[in-house]
Amino acid sequence: MLEKVRTxxxxxxxxWISDFGRLLARRDIAALSRIFQTDxxxxxLCGLSWQMETVSGSQKLAGELCRRAYEVGAGxxxxxxxxxxxxxxxxAGQQVVEAVFRFDTxxxxxxxxxxxxxxxxxxxxxxxxxxxxxxxxxxISRAKLQG
Numbered sequence: 001m002l003e004k005v006r007t008x009x010x011x012x013x014x015x016w017i018s019d020f021g022r023l024l025a026r027r028d029i030a031a032l033s034r035i036f037q038t039d040x041x042x043x044x045l046c047g048l049s050w051q052m053e054t055v056s057g058s059q060k061l062a063g064e065l066c067r068r069a070y071e072v073g074a075g076x077x078x079x080x081x082x083x084x085x086x087x088x089x090x091x092a093g094q095q096v097v098e099a100v101f102r103f104d105t106x107x108x109x110x111x112x113x114x115x116x117x118x119x120x121x122x123x124x125x126x127x128x129x130x131x132x133x134x135x136x137x138x139x140i141s142r143a144k145l146q147g
Contacts, residue, residue: 012126013079013086013099016116020128021077021103024069033062036128037117047110047133048072061131072105083111091115097126102136109136 007015016035023032036058043054048068055061068074079086079101086099096115103110112133116126 009086009088009097009099010079010081012097012116012118013101013114016114016126016128017077017079017099017101020114021075024066024077025075027066027070029059029062029066032066033058034127036061036131040128041130043130043132044068045132045134046107047112047135048074048105050107072107074103074105074110076104077101077112078103080111089115094129096129103133105135107135110134111136 019035020032023035038058039056040058040061041054041056042061042065045052048065049071055064079099084098084100086097089096089098091098094117096117098113098115101112101114103112110133112131114128114132115130117129118126
């Protein structure tokens with residue numbers, strides 16, 4: 001029997017973040033919802049809006065992510081291995097790939113964390129279970145002090 005080769009946490013995270021940024025830029029809500037688990041959650045801590053909120057469900061969060069990202073001109077999404085190299089972890093009994101990413105908005109630079117899950121039957125294509133976005137207030141403060 002042939003065994004499927006699993007890709008590294010780094011390549012899984014980079015591939016997912018690349019798709020995420022591309023779909024947000026296209027504002028493709030339907031495709032964006034498909035890269036999230038049905039029971040996924042987005043926690044926004046002023047990352048893509050000044051609101052602190054949690055949005056649950058792939059359809060709802062895809063719509064909100066697209067709308068909020070468009071409003072703040074979010075882009076430049078990429079994995080940030082200096083903060084935390086993508087890694088495999090177990091969260092709430094579920095094996096996940098955790099990765100930190102960076103992005104830019106009109107309000108300043110942002111940071112995010114995503115947890116990806118690959119379920120049997122999904123052809124081992126990881127989908128996001130949780131994602132968090134926040135403004136990097138430290139960088140914004142430093143820039144104001146220097147400018």
